[in-house]
Amino acid sequence: MQKLQILLICACSSQLVWAQEAEEVQDMSDPLAVYTQAGMGMTDRGLNLKIGRSYDTGESNTAAMNIFEVKGFLGNKIGWSDGRSNSIDSLRFRNFHANHKNGRGRQIDVQYDLKNEAGNASYSFIQAIPKLGPVSLFPLLGAGINFRNAVDESGERVGGYEIPGTFAVVGSYGKISFTDNLWFNYNPMWFATLSGSDEYTRTGIEGESSMLTHEVALSYKVSPRLSVRLFSNWSQSTDFKDGSHRIEFNYQL
Numbered sequence: 001m002q003k004l005q006i007l008l009i010c011a012c013s014s015q016l017v018w019a020q021e022a023e024e025v026q027d028m029s030d031p032l033a034v035y036t037q038a039g040m041g042m043t044d045r046g047l048n049l050k051i052g053r054s055y056d057t058g059e060s061n062t063a064a065m066n067i068f069e070v071k072g073f074l075g076n077k078i079g080w081s082d083g084r085s086n087s088i089d090s091l092r093f094r095n096f097h098a099n100h101k102n103g104r105g106r107q108i109d110v111q112y113d114l115k116n117e118a119g120n121a122s123y124s125f126i127q128a129i130p131k132l133g134p135v136s137l138f139p140l141l142g143a144g145i146n147f148r149n150a151v152d153e154s155g156e157r158v159g160g161y162e163i164p165g166t167f168a169v170v171g172s173y174g175k176i177s178f179t180d181n182l183w184f185n186y187n188p189m190w191f192a193t194l195s196g197s198d199e200y201t202r203t204g205i206e207g208e209s210s211m212l213t214h215e216v217a218l219s220y221k222v223s224p225r226l227s228v229r230l231f232s233n234w235s236q237s238t239d240f241k242d243g244s245h246r247i248e249f250n251y252q253l
Helices: 002-024 198-205
Strands: 037-043 046-058 062-073 092-101 104-113 118-127 135-151 157-179 181-184 189-196 210-222 226-235 243-251
Touching: 037 062, 046 243, 104 135, 118 157, 135 189, 157 198, 189 198
Parallel strands: none
Antiparallel strands: 037 046, 037 243, 046 062, 062 092, 092 104, 104 118, 118 135, 135 157, 157 181, 157 189, 181 210, 189 210, 210 226, 226 243
C-alpha cells in the first residue's frame, strides 16, 4: 500500500509539472507574448541571430523580456542583395513589458548601423483592441531620437556622437489567423521628424520629413515552441523587390 501511495504521488507530481510546463508555453503569434527565445534568420543581406530572455517584473499581471539581435553577417556567403559583406551589418536591442490584464505593452527599441555609425532609440506604447473575428489589431504610438557619429562641415568624422533630431512613430501590428498554426501579419508604421536641425527635419527619414514603412509576415507554427516566418520589409521610397526579405526560425525555450 505504501509503495502504491508513493507511485500515485509521483504520478500526480509528474502530471502537475507537465501541466505547469504546458501553461508556460506562450502563443508565439501574439505580439504581446513574452517568453525566452532563440532565433535565426536567413536574409538577402546575410545571417541574423536573436536571443530573448524573459524576466519577472515584480508586478502582477505583467511580464517582460530583453531581446538582442545581431544582423547581416556572412552576407557574401548567404545573402543575395547588393552591397553586402561578411561583417555584422547592424545590432538591435529591445526591452518589452506587457500587461496581460489590460492588453497594454511598452517597448524600448535601440538600433545601430555599424557601417554608417548611426542609429535610433525609441519608446512606444502598444494597446491590444478587441478581436474582430480572425483579425487582431495592436495600435502603436511612440517617439524617439536619431544619433550618429559627429562630422564637421566637410563630412569628416570628428569623434563622439550627436543627436540631429527627434521623430514620432504611429502604426499598428495586425494579425489575421487562418488556423491555429497559420497566420499573417501586416505592420505599417508611419515615421515623421519632430525637431532638430533644418537638414534633419527636411530629410531625416530616408531622405524625407516623413515615411510610411511596411512589414508583412506569413508564419507557421511547427510546434507550440517552434515557428517558421517569412518576412518582407519595404517603404514608400523603397520598392518591394528592393526591400529586405528573410526567413526566420524562432524557438521558445
